[in-house]
Amino acid sequence: MSNATPAPSPDPSSGEPAPRALHFIEQIVEADNAARKWGAWDAQNARPTAGCRTVDPTGAADAARLGTQRVHTRFPPEPNGYLHIGHAKSICLNFGLAQRYGGKFNMRFDDTNPAKEEQEYVDSIIRDVRWLGADFDPRTNPTGGGLYYASDYFDRMYDFAIELIRKQKAYVCELSADEVSKRRGTPQIPATSPFRDRPAEESLKLFAEMKAGKHPNGSMTLRARIDLASPNFNLRDPVMYRIVHEHHHNTGDAWSIYPMYDWAHGIEDSLEEITHSICTLEFENHRPLYDWFIDAINEGRTADGSGSRGKAIHHPQQIEFAKFRPTYTVLSKRNLLKMVQDNVVSGWDDPRMPTISGLRRRGFTPEAIRQLMEDVGVSKVESMIDLGRVEGAVRDHLNKVAPRAMAVLRPLKLVIENWPDDPATGKPKVDELDFVINPELLEHGGGSAKRKVPFSKVLYIERDDFMENPPKKFFRLAPGNEVRLRWAYIVKCTGVEKDAAGNITEVRCTYDPATRGGDIPLGPDGKPIRKVQGTIHWVSAQHAIPAEVRLFDRLFKAEEPGKASGNYMDDLNPQSLEVVQALLDPHLAEVARYHPDRREGDRFQFERLGYFCIDKDSAPGKLVFNRTVTLKDTWAKESARAS
């Protein structure tokens, strides 16, 4: 019988939606809490562990947590690239768990390989994690466990390694990488190393020399002495340290040996007293190794520290979950880096990139990403998520919060033949119409926020909104047809003008003054005398402002890039970026801003088109918008089906 908490049963009498069932990691945590597996936070363990870069001197959050069962998670990225949407799942999961159970969330750089890591990546990761809302700083968020660097633990890791050598559990091996590979064996045939029975004293001496920089890269390694015949290759005497003469972004030139991930990672979690070490499925095979390392260190140690070897170190529980894998997307950092280096994209923050900074520049919100991760859930099933779901997540959030505006992406001139002149100027009259800023907010009691939008004789409409020979069910403008101009008048198309080549250069129409602002004249029976099927957006030619608008489409045209073609670069979508010169509601010039501090541009819905945000390439007098995502377009679906 499992003591996991069952899913709460929905209360049919309340109108509240049933809370979602606990996912398997939450069930483990709740079972652990019920069993008091990790014990409660106390004055000792609630303080930040050694190495914390962000200590809250008041300790207020730690004090508030005393007495509740410990839940301590962490996000441990390697600073060798920018974070992507897959990392977002891990961040949301780890931070969310700590928050939900009143615990702590550590941010830790797993910076054990100076050859691949850079300060730029460290900075970008900190920015992106914060932006997502996983505030790891205890000074600003009670869930914050602090900022840590694995490289701050190098001395302690070194001491543990010495201890293992003394215990005959590690040895210096002088096989070359090539030799080790050749001697790796097969599932049936054991590996070999001529150095595994080397006396501890000899290994100790060589290991000290490795540290002192006396040996060249690749000449020797420190290996754990476990089991050369294990069917689990991770246990076939894995390398713990390799020689790397390279500058490290944090430790500088202090070290010429660096710990391997497998050796370092479990110790990092142990030193930070992480309770639940959450990682992805491919590390399931490594768990026995992490357990072995901790057990090997703890051999001869005691819980209370009595005895010659001292106090046993903390042994976290590793839990593996399935990665977030969206379709039409590449997520491996190696491949993303190559796209940056090959200039396939403009950088790590290209709005087409699946990186957090790319999504941010594209116009995504942290709320949308968090909700997406909540919706897809957490399990051990390796699944693919439709990219449409990612797009749907932003759409959902932006629909509720984005102010509306009108913009015409591909302008077509519309002239109202019977529009009156202003007697004072002799020029066409300018009307000021009410425009609802966000009808969703209205519905949610957000107030009747309106603003004015100028209207006159000459307008621009979307080319797609006019057809000379419309198919059935085309509700927009066509010769002889009537259509509503959003928030303005009903107009009737009277004809078109064409250039010598036969292209439509202008559409002509008449308007009905009785239909201003949405009014529809009523007949004697009190019912509207006329119904218009379509409403189209527009901008006033004399008022509209120009802007560059970047229309993005998915970066790849294959659902799993590289799967069928063999090379993901062959599956790039050549139409992933289209730039248009659009005409916008003049209001946008006044309100749309880019915020360098947040690296975010203001977001809007361009009615009937989609969600757009200001790009950082904007300059005074030159607006640049990115299209985040289109609106759902059932007409596009309809017409595609017809053809």
Added chain:
RNA sequence: UGGGGAUUGGUGUAACGGUAGCACCGCUGACUCUGGAUCAGCUAGUCUAGGUUCGAAUCCUAGAUCCCCAGCCA
């Protein structure tokens, strides 16, 4: 063919021996000054074969399929 995982509608996810549910997608319809949003409804599933049981997605046995592992990457 050694070891470690996984398998429930098109997709994602519940169920913890007792009515296979939820969300997304799709399809109807209502409503709508955004072909948006919203609302209502519909479609559709337990990998296979045996077994245990009054009763199996769940337990047992055998098989199938998919993923991960032989870096001095993480």
